[in-house]
Amino acid sequence: MLDIIFAELIVAAIITFFVREKLAAIIAFFMSLLPLLALLDWASNYGFAIINLGIESHMKIYLAGVTLHLAITPLSWFFALMILPLFPVIMLFSYSFFKENDGFFALMLLSLLATFGILLSRDMLSLFLFWEMMSWSSFLLVYRSKDRNAIMSYLIFSVFAAFAILFGIIILWHENSSLLLSDILNISGKPGFIAIASLITGFAVKAVIMPLHAWAPFVYSKCDESFVAFLAGGLSKLGYYGMFLFLFSLKGVDILQSYMTNVSWNYLLAVFGALSAFFATLIAILQDDLRKLLAYSSIGQLGYIAIGFGIGTPLAITGALFQAFNHAFFKAILFLTAGIVAYRTGKWKISELGGLAYKMPFTFMAALFAIFALAAIPITSGFAAKWLIYEAAIQQKYVFIAPIMLIAGVGAFLYSFRILYGVFLGENRHDNVEEAPKSMIAALFILVMPLMIFVVFPGYMLDLMKPALQAAGMESIAHTKFAIETSLAKYNSIAVLITLMVAMIPAFIIYKARKHRVTSFEDNYLAGEPYELHKPSMHAANNFYKPLKKVVLPYLEPGATHYFEKIYNGIKCASNAVRRVYTGYVQDYAIYVVLFLLFIVGWLIWI
Amino acid sequence: MGLHNGDKMMRYEEWSKLARKASKKSLWMVHFCTGCGAVEMPPVMTSRYDAERFGITSMATPRQADVLLITGYLTVKTLRRVIQVYEQMQSPKYVIAFGSCTINGGMYWDSYNTIKHLEKYIPVDLYIAGCMPRPEGIINAFIKLMKLIDEGKARGWEKYQKYYDRYKENQRRVFNFEIKEEQKEEKNEEH
C-alpha cells in the first residue's frame, strides 16, 4: 500500500505537469489526500481507531544496491499530521489562484512526496535523499518567483544546510559504519558532538532560527503565497522535526552535554529562540510589505518552538509541539489571505491597502481567527501553546528568557493590528473588489477548523502528541479534555469560553437595548469638514508605528542580514580579485607559466 | 446626506423620566469655536466658574456630545461645517447659540458672507444674548437648558427631523448664495 502511495504521487506529479491548471489542481488535490488516508489508518497504532485499511507501517526500498528503510514512528506521525493537511488545502486554494499551469502542482506533489519521505525515513541515507529532493523541488518553486535575491539566498542557505547535514551524516557513518538512525545512540565524545551540532545547524536553517534566518524574508515575500503557505507552515516544521528527532528521540542532547559539560547547550538554543522571537517581532512591527511582515512574524513565532526545545522539559516540549501545530495552520491561513488580497487587488504594501473587511467578510473572519491564534488570544488554541512554554520557562526559572518571550508576545499584538487595520479596516480604497472565490474561502475555513477544535479541547492535542513524547522517553503532562495542569498552575479552556459566553449576555443586552443605525464610511468626523469636499486620504497606514520606529530602529539597524551581506560582498570581492588573474592575454598566461617554472626551479635550488 | 432617513419619529413622552433626568444632568458639549466667543469657554470650564459641577464637560467629537455650542458669528463656509457637526451628533441633541451674531448677525448684520439667523438653518434650542456673554450667562443658559429638557421642551432635534426638507432647502440656498428671481425684481422695485 505504502509503495502505491509513493508511486501514485510520482505519477500524479508527471501527469499534472502536462494538463491544464484546473484539472491539475483537481488531480493534485485528490492525490494529496492519499497520504492523509495513510495517516488516519496509522492512527490506530496510537490509540485513535478511525479507519482500518491495513496500510503497512514500514517499507524497504532497494535502490541501486542500497536499502532505504521507511517506517512510521509516533513522532513522524504527529509531524505528518500538522504538515500533510496543508497540501490538499493549498491545492484547493490554488484551483483558481493560477492563470496557467507552469509546473506548480507537479512540484508541490514532489514536495509532498519528499516531505512524506523525510517523515518516514529511518536511515540517514533516505533522510538525506528525501531532504535534498524536498530542497530542490522547493528551490524550483522559489525559482518561479524570478527574484534574484530570493533565488540566490534560498539556494545558498539550502546548500549550506545540505552540506551541514551531509557532514553530520558522514561523521556518524564513519564512526558507526551504520546509517540506521537507531544506531546513533552508540556514538559519543567529540565526533558525536560535531555530528549532532552540524546536523542541528543544518536543520536550524530550515527552522529559520535567528542568525540563519536571512533567506526567509526574501523568499517569503517574493514567491507565490500558496507556496509560501507551505514553506512557512510546513517546511519550517521539518527543520524542527529534524531537531526533535536528533535532540530528543535520539538523545542528541546527552551526546552534546557529555562532550562539553560546562556549556548548557539547551540554554543556548533557547537563547537563540528568544532572540529570534524578540527581534523578529520588533522588525515585523516596522514592515510595510504584508508578506515581509508575515515572514518576520513567522520567524518570531517559530522562535517559540526553539525556546520550547531549548528548555527541554516535557512541559516545554509539549508547548513547542503545540505551537508548531498551531503555527502550521494559522500562518498558512495568513499567507493564503495575503494571496487572496494580492489576487483581488494586486497589492502587497499595507499602506496601499485598506477597508477590505466589508468587501470580503469571510476572508476577514478567517484572517481574524488566525490573528487571534497568532496573538495567543485565549479564544483560540494559540494561547494554550504559548502558555505551556511560559509555564516551562517559569518552572525552570529562566529569568532571562521569560520576559523576552512575554514581551515578544505583546509585540505580536502590534503587528497583528497592523495587518487587521492596514489591510482589512480603515478606508476602503478598492471599489470593485469582490469576495474571494469559493475554493479559496473553503481552503481558509478548513484550516481554521483545528484552531477552533483545540481551543475547546486542548487536552486532545496533548493526547495526539503523547505517543511521540513517550517514544522520546518523556511523560505527558497531566490533562483532561478541557484542562491542562502543571506544577505551577492550571488552565481550563472551558471555564474561559463559557464565562466569555455568559459575559457576552450583558454586552448583548446593551447592544440590543437601543437600535443603532449603520452609517457609511464617508460620514466620519473630520473636524467638521465634509468628506465629499476634498475626499482626503483617511488611511493612517503609512509609516504606521513611527514613534516606535524612531526609538527602536537605531538598535535594529546592524541586523544579521547586514553581516550576511558583508560576507557575501567579501566573497564577491575575493572572487573578483581571483578573476583578475585570468586576463585573457596570452602574454600574461606565458608569464604565469614562466613564474611558476621559476618558482619550481628556485624551490629545487633552495632544497 | 440623508442622515435621518432611518430615524422614525418618536414621541418624547415615550421616554422614561429617568433617561431625561440623566441626560439633563450630564450635558456633554462640543464647542464649535468660531469668532470671539471661544475665549469665554476656558473660564467656564476651569477653576473660576467650574461648569463640571453641573456635569457639563467638553467632548472632543460630536459623536460623543449632546450639546452643540456655537460661539459667535458664522460665515457661510463655517455654517456648512456646523451643519456637518450637528448632523453627526446623536440625538437627543441640543444647540446653544452664543452671542448676538447668531441671533441676527450682530455687528455683521450687513456683511455679504455672514449668516444672520442661525435658526433658519439648524434648530436652536437656546440663545444667549450679548456681545460677548459672560461665563455666568453661559452657565445660566445651561441651567435653563436643563430645565427645558426636564420639561420636555428642548426638542429642536425633533423639529429638525420633522422639517428636514425645509431645513435642507434653506441650507442649499445659503450654500449656493442663491437669490430667487422674483425676489430680485421685487426688491428692485421697492428701491
Next chain:
Amino acid sequence: MKSIELLGKGEEMHGRAYIKLNVNELEEAIKKLKENGFNHFVMLSCIDWLDKGKFELVYHMWNYEEKEHAMLSIDIDRNNAVMKSMSHIFPQIETYEREVHEMYGIKFEGNTRLTPFLLENWPHDPPMRKDFDSKKFVRQMYESIPFIEGEENEGI
C-alpha cells in the same frame, strides 16, 4: 529711507515708504528690494477707486535690519483688471493673489491656483468691489430665506 534711495522715487508717509510705480517697473522693484534686505513680503492689498476707474494694488515689504516698511503701489485699469503674477519672486504672494482675485476679480496671469479661497460657491460679483451693494445683497439673499415655524408645542 533705504527703499526710496534704492528705487530713486517715492515719498515717506507716516514713517513708511510709499513708492508709486508703473506696472512694468514693479517686478524689477520687488526683486531689487528683495536683494537689498527687504526679505519679508508682508501682504498684498487692493483698493477699488471706483470714481477713477482704477484698482490700486499695494505690495507691502519689510526690512528687518532697517526696520523699514516699503509700500509699492501700482494702478491697473478697472475694466480690464489683469495683472502679472509675482509669485515667482515670493511664493507666498500666490495666496494673497488668490484672495485679491476672489474679492476684487483681478486676474493674475501666471498664477495657477486662482481657485475659490474664502468663499465657497460664490456666484455673484466679487464682493469687495465698491459697486457691489452689500446691504441690498443681504436683503435679497439672507432675509429672503424663511424661518421655519413649527407647530404649536414644538421647538421652543
Next chain:
Amino acid sequence: MDMIGMAIKIAILIAYAIIGTCVGLLFMGIGRKIIARVHNRVGPPFYQNFIDVAKLLSKKTNISHGWIFDLALLFSISGILLTLLFLPIGGAQLLSMDGDAFLVLYLLAIPALGFALGAGASGNPNAGVGVMRALVMMLSYELPFVITLIALMIYYDTTSLATIVKMQSIDGIKSWAITMPPFMIAAFAADMALQGMLMEQPFDIPVAPHEIASGPMVEFGGKYLGSLMLYKAIALVAETTLFVDLFLGGGVVMHSGVMAAIINFFVWLGLIFLLFVLSILIAASFPRFRIEQAFGFYWKYEAIIAAISLIWVYIMVIK
C-alpha cells in the same frame, strides 16, 4: 447538591461582576472629584459617572459603522468582565483556580483588541493613530510589568494568582510581598506600569482629546461610548486588583469565617481605592509624555528597576 453549589457559584460571580462595575464607576466619579479639588474646583458629584453611563445608554440615535464596529461593544464588556472574574478579589477565589497570571494578561487583550477592531472599523484616521499609540504604550509598560511578574512567580514558584494570594496571606499583612525589599522596588515599577495600564495622565497620549480628538473613540457615541465607559470602569477595578493580588496579598488579612470574608472584601476595596487615588494624584499633577518619551521611560528606567528586583529575587531563590 452539585447543582446548588453551581448555582451559588454563578450567583457569586454575577454579584462580583455587578460589584466590579459599580465600584469602578464610583471610583471614576470620586477620581473626577479629587482632580477637581486639586484644581481648586468644586467638581461633579461623586455619582456623576452613573448618570453619564445612563445617559449614554439611553441615547436615541446610535451610529454604527458596520458589524465589525459592533464587536467593540460586545468584546469590550464581555472581555473585561471575564478578566475580572479570573482574578481573586479580596480573598474570594472566583474563577482564579482555572487560570493564572498569564491567562489574565492575555484576557486583558480581548477587550483591548475588540476595542481596537471597532475603532479601526470606523475608518477614522484619528482612531487608527490612537490605537497605534495605545498599542505602543502597551508594549512599553508591559516590559517592566512582566519582569516584576516573573520575579513574583519565581519567588513563589507558581504562576497562579490564587496561589500567590494564598501564600501572601499566610501571616496576614506581615507576609505580603511588598514587605520584602526586592518587591518594594518591584512594586514601584509595577505601579508605574499600572499608571500606563490605566492610561492616566503622564501616559494618556493614546486618547489625547485635543490632539487626535480622543483617539480610538472618536466615532463612538451613545451606547458604544457607554459600553466603553463601563469597560473603563471595570478595567480600573481589574487592573488595580491585579496589582493588589500581586503585591498586597489580595487584601487578605484574616482567614475563615463570614466575618473574615467581609473584612477582606473591605480591605481589598480600600487598597484598590488607595492605588487609584495615588494614580489620580499623579495624573492631576503631571503633563503628558510623548509616546517616545513614555517608551524610553519604561524600557530604560523602569525596566532597569524591575530587572534589579528580578535579579535580587533570583539570587534569593537560588540560595
